[in-house]
Amino acid sequence: MTRYKNTDSVTQISDKYFQMRDEIRQLVVGNDELIEMIVIAVLSEGHILIEGVPGTAKTTLAKTSAILLGCEFHRFQSSVDSQPADIIGIQFWNADRNIFELKKGPIFTNILLVDEINRLPPKTQSAFIEALSETQATIDGTEYPLPHPFFTIATQNPMEFEGTFPLIEAQKDRFMFSVNATQLSAEDEFEIIRRERDGMLNWKTFAKNMSPLFTREGILNDVKYVKQIHAGEEILSYIRDIIMATREHADIALGSSSRGSIALIRGSRAKAALENRDYVIPDDVKAVTLQALQHRIILRREAEISGTNATAVIRQILDSVEVP
Numbered sequence: 001m002t003r004y005k006n007t008d009s010v011t012q013i014s015d016k017y018f019q020m021r022d023e024i025r026q027l028v029v030g031n032d033e034l035i036e037m038i039v040i041a042v043l044s045e046g047h048i049l050i051e052g053v054p055g056t057a058k059t060t061l062a063k064t065s066a067i068l069l070g071c072e073f074h075r076f077q078s079s080v081d082s083q084p085a086d087i088i089g090i091q092f093w094n095a096d097r098n099i100f101e102l103k104k105g106p107i108f109t110n111i112l113l114v115d116e117i118n119r120l121p122p123k124t125q126s127a128f129i130e131a132l133s134e135t136q137a138t139i140d141g142t143e144y145p146l147p148h149p150f151f152t153i154a155t156q157n158p159m160e161f162e163g164t165f166p167l168i169e170a171q172k173d174r175f176m177f178s179v180n181a182t183q184l185s186a187e188d189e190f191e192i193i194r195r196e197r198d199g200m201l202n203w204k205t206f207a208k209n210m211s212p213l214f215t216r217e218g219i220l221n222d223v224k225y226v227k228q229i230h231a232g233e234e235i236l237s238y239i240r241d242i243i244m245a246t247r248e249h250a251d252i253a254l255g256s257s258s259r260g261s262i263a264l265i266r267g268s269r270a271k272a273a274l275e276n277r278d279y280v281i282p283d284d285v286k287a288v289t290l291q292a293l294q295h296r297i298i299l300r301r302e303a304e305i306s307g308t309n310a311t312a313v314i315r316q317i318l319d320s321v322e323v324p
Contacts, residue, residue: 030188046176070212071110084127178295
């Protein structure tokens with residue numbers, strides 16, 4: 001592939017991202033990493049799984065991002081009795097027209113927020129995962145393509161166990177990135193309290209004053225630009241070495257799949273674009289490695305018992321793999 005030359009387009013992507021981040025910061029406090037990963041995932045044609053406790057502004061952030069991205073937004077609240085039809089839709093008989101018609105579910109949108117995905121029963125999870133993998137939904141044996149762009153944010157609460165069906169590893173692997181949403185620092189918590197006192201956290205008022213920075217058509221063009229950002233052979237070798245290290249590490253029972261490699265190259269290209277560069281550097285790869293791999297590895301039981309976690313192991317790998 002020839003090196004990407006349209007620097008003006010990369011600059012526009014970077015400028016719009018920083019404008020979007022600054023706009024969201026006016027309402028949402030302390031989620032800069034998640035804001036960045038949302039834009040990287042959109043530009044990489046991937047999806048995000050957010051694991052964290054309730055009340056960390058996930059829904060507000062998703063709705064705000066949808067407006068600024070100029071995209072249609074739907075939210076689906078998972079429950080233990082949710083059926084596949086609730087999320088993908090059904091065929092129903094229209095007696096007046098004497099035909100079957102399609103009633104589309106909330107999955108037919110550009111940005112979909114699935115709250116507490118681990119509350120979905122396995123059958124419904126499978127229907128949802130098909131959409132992530134193949135950008136389509138199957139209803140009564142007929143395949144229906146989903147809108148483009150199609151981007152999903154799914155959340156799960158690790159502190160709740162009753163009435164939940166944790167995602168199996170093969171389903172987690174369909175998410176390009178996984179992000180841990182943590183509670184705010186004392187300083188950020190104080191800022192939340194101050195903004196509430198001053199009436200600065202009214203979503204409806206804030207939403208009225210927002211204008212899209214992107215368009216659906218523009219996002220599709222930006223995705224094409226990002227795919228052409230230069231990644232040299234040394235970068236590809238670096239990604240390979242990181243992936244292979246996950247398969248050889250003493251604390252890891254099962255290393256990353258090849259989807260991890262794809263997530264790293266796509267994500268690092270998008271990260272380069274956000275940094276206003278038309279080429280990938282090792283720091284771009286490092287910036288997305290934790291989010292791309294932490295849900296793709298399984299630790300050995302002995303490592304878990306000793307208190308080791310995926311985050312620590314991946315950081316060890318980044319410290320040990322030679323940087324080109």
